[in-house]
Every structure is written in structure tokens, then in C-alpha cells.
Amino acid sequence: MKNLLTTTELTISEINEILEDAQYFLDGGTWSLKKNLFVANLFFENSTRTKCSFEVAERRLGIDTIPFEVSTSSVQKGETLYDTVKTLEAIGANAVIIRHSEDRYFDELEGKTDVAIINAGDGCGHHPTQSLLDLLTIKQEFGGFNGLKVAIIGDIRHSRVARSNADTLVRLGAEVVFSGPEEWFDDEILENGVRFEDIDTAVATSDVVMLLRIQHERHEVKNDRTAEEYHQAFGLTVERERTMKPGSIIMHPAPINRNVEIADCLVECERSRIFKQMTNGVYVRMAVLKRALEQSERGGKDVNTYKEWAVAN
Amino acid sequence: MKNLLTTTELTISEINEILEDAQYFLDGGTWSLKKNLFVANLFFENSTRTKCSFEVAERRLGIDTIPFEVSTSSVQKGETLYDTVKTLEAIGANAVIIRHSEDRYFDELEGKTDVAIINAGDGCGHHPTQSLLDLLTIKQEFGGFNGLKVAIIGDIRHSRVARSNADTLVRLGAEVVFSGPEEWFDDEILENGVRFEDIDTAVATSDVVMLLRIQHERHEVKNDRTAEEYHQAFGLTVERERTMKPGSIIMHPAPINRNVEIADCLVECERSRIFKQMTNGVYVRMAVLKRALEQSERGGKDVNTYKEWAVAN
Amino acid sequence: MKNLLTTTELTISEINEILEDAQYFLDGGTWSLKKNLFVANLFFENSTRTKCSFEVAERRLGIDTIPFEVSTSSVQKGETLYDTVKTLEAIGANAVIIRHSEDRYFDELEGKTDVAIINAGDGCGHHPTQSLLDLLTIKQEFGGFNGLKVAIIGDIRHSRVARSNADTLVRLGAEVVFSGPEEWFDDEILENGVRFEDIDTAVATSDVVMLLRIQHERHEVKNDRTAEEYHQAFGLTVERERTMKPGSIIMHPAPINRNVEIADCLVECERSRIFKQMTNGVYVRMAVLKRALEQSERGGKDVNTYKEWAVAN
Numbered sequence: 001m002k003n004l005l006t007t008t009e010l011t012i013s014e015i016n017e018i019l020e021d022a023q024y025f026l027d028g029g030t031w032s033l034k035k036n037l038f039v040a041n042l043f044f045e046n047s048t049r050t051k052c053s054f055e056v057a058e059r060r061l062g063i064d065t066i067p068f069e070v071s072t073s074s075v076q077k078g079e080t081l082y083d084t085v086k087t088l089e090a091i092g093a094n095a096v097i098i099r100h101s102e103d104r105y106f107d108e109l110e111g112k113t114d115v116a117i118i119n120a121g122d123g124c125g126h127h128p129t130q131s132l133l134d135l136l137t138i139k140q141e142f143g144g145f146n147g148l149k150v151a152i153i154g155d156i157r158h159s160r161v162a163r164s165n166a167d168t169l170v171r172l173g174a175e176v177v178f179s180g181p182e183e184w185f186d187d188e189i190l191e192n193g194v195r196f197e198d199i200d201t202a203v204a205t206s207d208v209v210m211l212l213r214i215q216h217e218r219h220e221v222k223n224d225r226t227a228e229e230y231h232q233a234f235g236l237t238v239e240r241e242r243t244m245k246p247g248s249i250i251m252h253p254a255p256i257n258r259n260v261e262i263a264d265c266l267v268e269c270e271r272s273r274i275f276k277q278m279t280n281g282v283y284v285r286m287a288v289l290k291r292a293l294e295q296s297e298r299g300g301k302d303v304n305t306y307k308e309w310a311v312a313n
Numbered sequence: 314m315k316n317l318l319t320t321t322e323l324t325i326s327e328i329n330e331i332l333e334d335a336q337y338f339l340d341g342g343t344w345s346l347k348k349n350l351f352v353a354n355l356f357f358e359n360s361t362r363t364k365c366s367f368e369v370a371e372r373r374l375g376i377d378t379i380p381f382e383v384s385t386s387s388v389q390k391g392e393t394l395y396d397t398v399k400t401l402e403a404i405g406a407n408a409v410i411i412r413h414s415e416d417r418y419f420d421e422l423e424g425k426t427d428v429a430i431i432n433a434g435d436g437c438g439h440h441p442t443q444s445l446l447d448l449l450t451i452k453q454e455f456g457g458f459n460g461l462k463v464a465i466i467g468d469i470r471h472s473r474v475a476r477s478n479a480d481t482l483v484r485l486g487a488e489v490v491f492s493g494p495e496e497w498f499d500d501e502i503l504e505n506g507v508r509f510e511d512i513d514t515a516v517a518t519s520d521v522v523m524l525l526r527i528q529h530e531r532h533e534v535k536n537d538r539t540a541e542e543y544h545q546a547f548g549l550t551v552e553r554e555r556t557m558k559p560g561s562i563i564m565h566p567a568p569i570n571r572n573v574e575i576a577d578c579l580v581e582c583e584r585s586r587i588f589k590q591m592t593n594g595v596y597v598r599m600a601v602l603k604r605a606l607e608q609s610e611r612g613g614k615d616v617n618t619y620k621e622w623a624v625a626n
Numbered sequence: 627m628k629n630l631l632t633t634t635e636l637t638i639s640e641i642n643e644i645l646e647d648a649q650y651f652l653d654g655g656t657w658s659l660k661k662n663l664f665v666a667n668l669f670f671e672n673s674t675r676t677k678c679s680f681e682v683a684e685r686r687l688g689i690d691t692i693p694f695e696v697s698t699s700s701v702q703k704g705e706t707l708y709d710t711v712k713t714l715e716a717i718g719a720n721a722v723i724i725r726h727s728e729d730r731y732f733d734e735l736e737g738k739t740d741v742a743i744i745n746a747g748d749g750c751g752h753h754p755t756q757s758l759l760d761l762l763t764i765k766q767e768f769g770g771f772n773g774l775k776v777a778i779i780g781d782i783r784h785s786r787v788a789r790s791n792a793d794t795l796v797r798l799g800a801e802v803v804f805s806g807p808e809e810w811f812d813d814e815i816l817e818n819g820v821r822f823e824d825i826d827t828a829v830a831t832s833d834v835v836m837l838l839r840i841q842h843e844r845h846e847v848k849n850d851r852t853a854e855e856y857h858q859a860f861g862l863t864v865e866r867e868r869t870m871k872p873g874s875i876i877m878h879p880a881p882i883n884r885n886v887e888i889a890d891c892l893v894e895c896e897r898s899r900i901f902k903q904m905t906n907g908v909y910v911r912m913a914v915l916k917r918a919l920e921q922s923e924r925g926g927k928d929v930n931t932y933k934e935w936a937v938a939n
Contacts, residue, residue, distance in 0.1 A: 036685065036686060038547075038682060038685070040678070043385060046385050046386060046387055046389045046390060047385070047386065047387060048381070048386040048387040048388070048392065048397060048400055048401075049387065049400055049404070051385075051386075052353070052379050052380075052381060052400070052401065053404045055379050055380055056351060056377075056379055056404050056405050059349065059351070059377045059379075060349060060405075064682075064685045065380075065679050066678050066682055066685075067380065067678075067681055067691075067693065068674070068678060069385070069695070071383075071697070072669060072673070072677075072695070072696075072697070073386075073672060073673065073674040073677075074672055074673060074674040074675065074880075074881045075674070076672045077672060077881055078883070079674065080879040080880070083880070083881060083882065084674060086901060087674055087675055087678070087880065087901075087904055088674075088678065089676055089901075090901040090902075090904035091675070091679050091682050091773055091904050091905065091907065091908050092905075093680050144639050173708045193578055200577070236581065253397060254387075254396070254400065255387045255390055255392040256392070256396065256493070257391070274401075275399060275402075275403040276401035278400055278404050279403045279404065279405075282404050282405055354697060359698050359699060359700055359702045359703060360698070360699065360700060361694075361699040361700040361701070361705065361710060361713055361714075362700065362713055362717070364698075365666070365692050365693075365694060365713070365714065365717055366717050368692050368693055369664060369690075369692055369717050369718050372662065372690045372692075374661060378693075382695070382698070383698075384697075384698070508699070567700075567709070567713070568700045568703055568704070568705040568709060569709065570704070588712060588713075588715075588716040589716075591713055591716035591717050592716045592717065592718075592911075594717065595717050595718055624885065
């Protein structure tokens, strides 16, 4: 069993292995299970893309899914995340996919369960499968990362992927700049050689223009800009798109606030890889599930196995 | 990929083909998939019969279902129906089944997605699989529609099926009358040769007495009749049932308000086809899913296929 | 089709048969279906363990599950439990698993449907699959029940399992004592040879110390004890655990209020069988599903079969 908690913890060679497996699945490759394996998707926050994408990945691999809805579970009786995961382990889960509002919720689980933990988003922290699908999308387009310039634009402070994407892209040889409202940046964000760039320069000079969603649900105070003012100041307007380099692409993790981060008519334009990112997400998650479950599949250590609990004498 | 949006748009020969396929499945016929196909059931309004019926139909056909709950999806972050459907398309859905409170919600989707759209009820508009299962139930009983008299009784104005059922039955050669509280009718409703008839005549002279559910949740003003008053004035009482023709049957789309539209003891009486309608619903939905997915199954055009998105130069 | 409503109604030989089948499945035994069988899990109250456990059991047996969420069903339009179950029967369910807040909700269903009813908890009444998994856990440990002493400690009045477990254990030859706050007991509870014992004696002299969850959600008035006061007076403290007999075990149906019914550090101690109970739950539920569905599987009477409804003449 192999957890996937953050991309920061993955080595370059681990990242490459996941991307290669994802491409293998995308090209029609298969990985067949020899026995029933079970996963549960624990989404403590709303999701369409990530949750549905994991559900499709599980079915494509022939994994059985244990349906779990937070709102009708014993979480409502006060059961902790730890006890919920241990319960799922006891009834046969081989892996759990978790999205939770708390940063690093997984710290209380690591090393205390035999079930593999796959992080599907923790608070404002990490979202490794999103990072990996972003990397796959870039790699498909440009063949690699060396020498590419990537602009990450928008709500960096509340973004799960901005900082871990930046860190990973820099490790892979790309140049990364952040852009957006300056009050959303601070010195802590700008490190590891990532620098701030004004939006017009960033859009005009990058190979990848990666927009981030304004996370209204995480902003404690209402922003005093209107959507239209944000769009003109920091969004990918039709005018800015015209300045983009030949061969450069547009990315966004979605859901999209149309006409805020990006002009409505650009969402499905030729440069956009927004829906391709979603398609890639299924194959990346298949690769991540395979990595998490290979040990259980080989039977080396099956967390479903009935355990003897010795009696104290 | 073939949408199913309204019965009005179906030709007589398309209707007959669906009914024949449904009867084929009901008689034990099979249709086996050669590859994984995926559907998602998007129910923006509550449902037991229609949703569970589609779920059973999908499993009987070996289709994989992508679990989707509106209340825990990105719809809660403001994502539109269009973006939700495009997302599901991107992650591999071959068809989506949609129930939505908005009349003709599908107009914004038609022609803009490769995923098949199956309408499971739009506002006060259409509910084609309900109409088709009603037709199958009548056809099983009488062999056809020519010369039959069908009375549709109750809340016509808010009914998804009343008008499209009437239209289709008239096209198929039946005579249709509407009955119920007169203030719920207007000239717009009474067209295509459908006329109003008083309840006692309608019940006593029809081959099919089709009752409609009082849709409390769609009545903007509280009705000033009590349930008992409605039952006596416009319901199928025990006394009215005694006047029904030999061989005539009772139908209701359910859920039933017992002792309002129909006397409690008549729900499971010998004339009642109410539960048979539900059983037929599974087979009609199998036929509709087959029709929607045949193209994907043959591989003629598989919406799961990875798409190339050209880069603008 | 065979209902499972209460353990009280099961004979000793029926109990033994279920426990043997459960152990058979736990040891890797299989039971393969020859055709699609369908069940629906109707949980009108929150649950993690019981619901997920049934879901895993269904998948291990190859049974198809019809997804059903009370909150998005026609129950919200006022549909009764009876009509919901009859609907599921009509669309092909072979069994329904029901948890409901009303004591003996199943009385209105028994004998009126061909679908098998498996009780997953009724109000403060019964929870037969929990009782059976408790029995399996004890039997695995001690080989049988004769001469064992079992202490059931805590919120007996609101417990679904306390009284039916006591009754069954006494029938199987064990001695049972109840312990906990005296105001939670009355003469009606203490019958069939079960007596009250103070907590310190009960813990020190029993082979099985079975703790019950404080069901805050069923206490009409707030208890005037703090959690810590309850723990010291009636919980399994570290000090009390030290007095337990060699070879004796700790059980709890969970979810656990840590440091209330049991000290946090004892939940996963060597004596604890709490997570083993959960693992056993899956296999007990497989046995119960097999028992409920054997008739449908053999085709003796398949509730999925299309029914003829005679027309009255």
C-alpha cells in the first residue's frame, strides 16, 4: 500500500512513473484485478470532477466502490475521521480517497492504518491528482517540461494546486511565474525561485497560461471588486488571449467562473485544454489507484485479510 | 448517440420500435455490451421510481453508472448544467439522464455535447420515459391503441405527462378526454382534438382511467379544497370504480396520494396496473438506453475516445 | 424469501446456521449467483458501519445494489415506507435492507410483499445483524457460549441490541448481567434471568465485557453527568481493565465515544475485539443475504418475474 498525500513528497522518478502509467491507460492499456479490491470515496467537501473522475477510474480498473456519503454516515453522530477510516479498513477497504476541509488531515492517519490514503484535496493545502493531471496535459503538449514558461494566475493563496504545482514544475525544469491581485501574495508564497509577474507580461510570454478558480467559499471577507472588474484586471480577456504565443495553451482546474477568470468564449477555444485536463484526470487516477493497490493485488499484504487479535494473558 | 427529449418529437415508428425493444427485454431478451459504457443520473428533483428504475435498467444492461448527487457536487459552487454535462462528457460519460425543475432545460445542451441526453422530467414539461411506459402498459392490455378511449384525470396543468401522453395517444389512434377541476383547464390545454369531460362520464365510458398525482409541490397557492373534498369531487372513489367498463384498467404514475386521487383500497385492486407500470418502466428504460448508446457500442463514434484539441498557430 | 426481523424470532438452529455460513464466507467460501439479483439499502437513519458493511457484503456476493438515498427520494413527497418498498419490488428488488427510527416499522410490511425484509435497526428495538456479529465474535473466541459470563454495560434502555443479545445469549447457555446507571433500568428490562450487577464486579468477573454506546441522539433530556463523570462511574477505565480476567475480551458496537464508554487507549488494546466485530459484520451479512435470497437464486420464486395482473370482468 502506497499513500499519495502531496506531490512535494514524490520524487521526479515517481512522478514520471505515474505519468507513464496514465498515458498507458489512456492509450488503451489495461490492468486486471485477480480478486475483489474495495475503495471508498470520502468527500467531506463538494466535488464533481474529482469525485466522478475517481468513480470512473475505479470502474475502469474493475475495483469495487463502497458508497459513502458524509451526510448520512456516523460522522453525523460525531465519529472522527480516524475512526471512520479504521472502520472502512475493518470492513475491507483497500484504499480510501479523501477530500477534507482541514489542511493536512492525513497527518493523523499516516502510519496508523493499513489502508492506502489517496489525498483528493486538503483545505488550502494539496491536491496531488490535480497536479499530476496538469503535468500530464503539459507533457502531452510539449513532450516535457525543460525550458517551458508556466504562468499561474489568480487566487494563489487559497489554491490547493498553485504552490505544489509551482514546486513540482520547477523541479522538472520549468520556469514558473505567479500573477494576479498583489494583495493575495506574500513573501512566503514567492520562494523556490518563483517570482511575481504582471498579468499582461505573464500571458504574452508563457507557454502555459494556468488560471485558478476564485474560491468564493474560502474568502473570509467579501472582495470589493466586481466580477467584471476582476476580469478586466486579472482575467484572461479576449484581448489578452490575442497576445499569447503561438502554440501556447490555456489551462484551468475548473469549475470555471465564466467571464471572471476567463472570457466565456475562450473556455472551449482552440488553445484551451480545460476539458482535456478532465479527460486526463481519469487516467491519472487509474495510475494512482494502481500504484496504491499493487501490493494488495499481488496478495503480498492484503488489508482485507482476516486478522488474528491475540488475547492478553 | 440519440437524445430522448420529448415524446412529441418521436415518430410513430420510433415509438413502436422502443415499445418492441422494451417487450423484448421484458420477455428475457438481452443486449450485451462489448466495452465499458458509462452513464450518469443527474436528478435535480426528488425521485424514487424514475431514478431507481434507470439504475436497475443500467445494471441489467451491464452499463457502468457514475454516481452523482446534486447536493454534494460542484453545482453547489455555482457550476451550470452545461458545464456539469460537459465535465461528465470529458471524464467518459456516454449518456446522461437528467431530471430538472426548469422547463426545456435541454435546449441549452442540444447540439453542444456528444453525450446522449435522456430527459427524465423537465419542470411541468415532458417525461418521455413515463409516457412510453404508459403506452407499453396499454399496449400489453389491449394489443394496440386504435379506437380506445383514454381518460386523463386530475392536475393536467402541472403534469409532465398529461399533454404529451394525450398528443401521442391521439397520433396512435386513441380518443382522449381530460377531466378534473375545471379551473385547472384552459383553451391552450384543450387542443388537438382533446376535449373536457365530466368525471363520472369519463370514468364510466373509458377503457383506460389514467389518474394524475396532485403535485402539491408545484401549486403556488394552496388549494382551498380538503383532500376528502377533492376525492369526492374528482377522485376515483369506490363508487365510481363500480361504474367502470368490463376490461377497463386504472393507471397512475405514482407516487400516489392515497384517498385523494384514488381510494386506498383500489390501488392494488384487480383493475389496477399501477405497479405493473413501474415494472414496465425498467424495460422501457432499457430500450431507451439501448437506443441512446447503440452508436457508442458499435464504436462508430465513442464519446469516450480521447480527443485531439488542435493548438492555434 | 426469508425475512430477518429480530433475533428473538430465530431458533437456536437458525442462529447456528447463519454463524456457520458467516464463518464459511470468512474462510474464503463462495456462493455464486446464476442471475442478476437486486437489493436496495434503505437507511432512514445515519450509519457508516452497518450500511457500508452491507454494501461490501452485496458486492462480495455479486448482488446488484439499487442506490437509494432517503433525502432525494419520493419519501420527501410524502410517500410511505409501504409504497416505497412496493415500488422497489415492482422494479425488481429481491430484498430490501431497512434502518428506520420507528420501532417495529416492519409490522406494516410483513406478509404484504414478496421482497425479503432485512432489519438493519428499528428505533430502540432490534438490530439482528449486529447481534449475530456479536455472537460470531464470541464464538470465534471461546468456541461456544455455554457457561460464559457476559456483561452488557451502559445505555440498555436505548440500545437496540442489549435486550435481544441478552435473550439470545441466555438461550445459548450464557449468563448475562447488565450494568450501568441504575436509573436507566427498570423491572421490565431485568427479566429472563438477567440481573443487574455493579460495574466493578461485572468487569472483573466476566468473559465478555460488552460496552454500549451512549446514544445522545435518543436521550430526550440532557444527562446531567459530564462525559468524564460518566467515564469514571460507568466506563471501562484503564484501572477497571486491569481487573479483567485472563482471556476475557472487550466489545463495543461502535461508533465509540472515546473516553466516555471506554478509555481511548483501550479501543485498540489486545483485549479489544471492536474492529474484529466490524470485520465479522461483513461475513454475517453475507450469510444473512444468502439466506434471504436462496429462493430467488434457485428460481423457485423470483420476485423479479413479470406478473400477470388479471383484469376484472
